[in-house]
Amino acid sequence: MRVRVRFFGILREFVGSKEVDLKLNLSDPITVRDVINALQGALGKNVSEKLVSLWNEYSSLLILVNGINIRFSKGLDTLVNDGDEISIFPPGGGG
Amino acid sequence: MIIFNKERYSRQLPIIGEEGQKRLESARVLIAGVGGLGSIVSIYLAASGIGKLILVDPDIIKLSDLNRQILYTSKDLGKKKVAVAKERLQSLNPEVNIDTLDEHIAEDNAFDLVKSADIIVDCLDNWKTRFILDEAICKSKKILIHGGIEGLYGQVTDIVPHETLCLRRLISEPRDKEFVPVLGTTPGIIGLIQATETIKLLAGIGRPLINKMLVYDGYITEFNIIELKPTQENLYFCWGECHE
Numbered sequence: 001m002r003v004r005v006r007f008f009g010i011l012r013e014f015v016g017s018k019e020v021d022l023k024l025n026l027s028d029p030i031t032v033r034d035v036i037n038a039l040q041g042a043l044g045k046n047v048s049e050k051l052v053s054l055w056n057e058y059s060s061l062l063i064l065v066n067g068i069n070i071r072f073s074k075g076l077d078t079l080v081n082d083g084d085e086i087s088i089f090p091p092g093g094g095g
Numbered sequence: 096m097i098i099f100n101k102e103r104y105s106r107q108l109p110i111i112g113e114e115g116q117k118r119l120e121s122a123r124v125l126i127a128g129v130g131g132l133g134s135i136v137s138i139y140l141a142a143s144g145i146g147k148l149i150l151v152d153p154d155i156i157k158l159s160d161l162n163r164q165i166l167y168t169s170k171d172l173g174k175k176k177v178a179v180a181k182e183r184l185q186s187l188n189p190e191v192n193i194d195t196l197d198e199h200i201a202e203d204n205a206f207d208l209v210k211s212a213d214i215i216v217d218c219l220d221n222w223k224t225r226f227i228l229d230e231a232i233c234k235s236k237k238i239l240i241h242g243g244i245e246g247l248y249g250q251v252t253d254i255v256p257h258e259t260l261c262l263r264r265l266i267s268e269p270r271d272k273e274f275v276p277v278l279g280t281t282p283g284i285i286g287l288i289q290a291t292e293t294i295k296l297l298a299g300i301g302r303p304l305i306n307k308m309l310v311y312d313g314y315i316t317e318f319n320i321i322e323l324k325p326t327q328e329n330l331y332f333c334w335g336e337c338h339e
Contacts, residue, residue, distance in 0.1 A: 008319065092243040095242070
């Protein structure tokens with residue numbers, strides 16, 4: 001299965017990348033959590049740990065699977081399908 | 096009867112037409128916050144000939160505001176933002192009617208403020224107040240132009256009743272940071288897009304950022320669009336039950 005993960009905002013500084021195409025050799029069902037874990041291998045730098053921490057502790061992370069906010073579906077257990085695009089984005093709060 | 100100055104708007108009349116200009120002149124726009132984003136939004140909306148601007152901000156002008164809040168000068172330190180903003184905007188365009196309120200947007204005034212406007216522009220600097228505003232938006236079924244910034248990053252999207260998710264359900268509820276660093280040009284860029292969206296929606300031109308989140312990255316000078324796909328179930332929840 002192939003998925004594209006796009007990073008936005010200040011997250012880009014930590015991740016050091018705008019986007020990454022992942023090929024996952026996992027058996028179905030595959031979740032957003034699996035994708036985040038796979039980012040560790042692709043990007044290193046404790047990326048998975050950082051993302052899960054942001055997700056859990058601060059509600060500061062917007063994660064969209066094909067434009068749908070996973071916080072209002074099954075969170076990190078939301079299912080991911082071949083060809084999906086995942087956008088990860090800590091929105092700017094200043095004005 | 097609506098009469099606008101054709102010479103003042105002569106460069107934009109070919110774009111929005113006389114009908115569009117009349118729509119601007121009959122519009123009431125609430126600008127929530129006249130800081131970095133609100134400075135830019137209010138200047139361009141006043142210049143465009145919006146009939147009534149309602150400026151809401153409780154703050155006074157501080158030295159640390161002046162890297163980005165271009166409505167104000169060093170001579171304005173210690174003065175109320177909305178008072179100085181009104182004076183500047185009125186001198187820019189005396190045809191615009193400007194109301195001000197130097198108070199926080201809170202549960203007890205948000206609904207009445209929102210109800211008094213056709214479009215609300217989110218130029219706030221914290222999520223807590225944004226979600227108070229969002230609740231009033233949902234109850235009154237008004238359009239909100241959301242903008243937010245941090246560093247050299249920012250985002251804009253239009254919240255439209257029954258077409259998009261409300262802000263709370265779109266973005267969840269991020270925690271506010273005590274200090275948000277901002278390069279002065281970032282609210283300039285994001286605020287300009289918010290002002291453009293407001294004019295487009297009022298005049299009925301172009302394709303607004305409905306179910307699209309525009310994200311700006313100033314480090315590499317890049318704009319991206321995140322396509323948003325609200326489900327019918329979530330739309331119903333946002334505009335029916337979410338805030339009840």
